Amino acid sequence: MANQAGPVCRLCRREGAKLYLKGAKCVTNCTFDKRSGLLPGQHGLARRRKASDYGIQLRAKQKARRIYGVLETQFRHYFERAEGAEGVTGTVLLQQLERRLDNVVYRLGLASSRREARQLVSHRHFKVNGRALNIASAQLRPGDVVEVRERSRKMLVLENAQSLVSGRSVPEWLTLDAGALKGTVARLPERHEMEQQIEEQLIVEYYSR
Numbered sequence: 001m002a003n004q005a006g007p008v009c010r011l012c013r014r015e016g017a018k019l020y021l022k023g024a025k026c027v028t029n030c031t032f033d034k035r036s037g038l039l040p041g042q043h044g045l046a047r048r049r050k051a052s053d054y055g056i057q058l059r060a061k062q063k064a065r066r067i068y069g070v071l072e073t074q075f076r077h078y079f080e081r082a083e084g085a086e087g088v089t090g091t092v093l094l095q096q097l098e099r100r101l102d103n104v105v106y107r108l109g110l111a112s113s114r115r116e117a118r119q120l121v122s123h124r125h126f127k128v129n130g131r132a133l134n135i136a137s138a139q140l141r142p143g144d145v146v147e148v149r150e151r152s153r154k155m156l157v158l159e160n161a162q163s164l165v166s167g168r169s170v171p172e173w174l175t176l177d178a179g180a181l182k183g184t185v186a187r188l189p190e191r192h193e194m195e196q197q198i199e200e201q202l203i204v205e206y207y208s209r
Contacts, residue, residue, distance in 0.1 A: 054209070060202035067195055068097045069114050074137065079207050090200030091191050098189045101128065102136040104146055108176050108183040116157070125152040140185045147182035 051059065065075050082093035097103065102111075102118040105126060111117035118136045120126065126133065127147050128140065140146070148158055158181070170176045173189040 054206075057202045057206035057209075060199045061206050064097070064195075064198045064200075064203060067114075067197065068100065068103060069118060070097070070137075076207070079203070083207075090204050093203065094191070094194045094198065094200055095188055096139065098194050099140045099185070100136065101126070101133065101138040101140060101146070104140055104174065104183070104185065107171055107174055108146065109170060109178075110146075110148065110158070110181060110183070112160075120157070125149055125155070125158065142185050142187050144185045145182060146184075147180065153181065 061075070065072065070078070078096045079089075079093055082089050082096060085092050098107070102114055102121050105111050105117040105121060106114045110126075111120055121136045122134050124132050124134045125148060127149055128138065129145055132149060152158055170183070171189060171193045173185070173187050173193055174183050175186050176183045
């Protein structure tokens with residue numbers, strides 16, 4: 001499975017914002033707070049000069065890609081599908097990203113980060129509608145049920161999910177049975193229930209150049 005490789009903290013510094021790519025560590029032990037004014041790299045150069053319109057659009061697209069852990073080609077495919085669908089292109093794009101299996105696992109609180117959720121999914125620790133599924137990018141629909149496989153419940157990281165789900169609010173488009181480590185996609189997410197850091201109109205402008 002393709003994935004973003006290398007240190008992830010430098011990605012937050014590149015985008016100038018905390019992307020919470022390492023889950024709880026981003027809250028308790030984050031290097032971004034100490035080096036937020038510096039770009040990644042050997043010399044830690046100070047923040048760049050004012051960006052062009054293209055540069056601002058590019059950064060908006062890159063931030064969205066990195067938050068959801070999606071590679072460039074796949075992200076473009078999401079945009080092309082959103083562009084051809086009914087509704088506002090930017091909102092439809094974010095709905096596709098939110099409905100990825102790894103993101104739903106993260107949103108339910110069954111993993112501390114999307115990266116961890118992606119790894120757990122790829123190792124077949126989750127079932128969708130009663131069947132094991134290891135495709136992190138699988139698009140879930142209203143009515144789909146996600147649950148931890150019975151044989152996986154004794155894994156330390158999934159045992160800790162019990163404390164995770166109790167300390168994190170679940171968006172209203174999902175329903176959670178914390179005791180059973182099971183969640184259901186109730187409906188499509190609305191814009192205020194999705195990532196607030198993302199400026200989807202800039203992404204639309206980037207691909208519409």
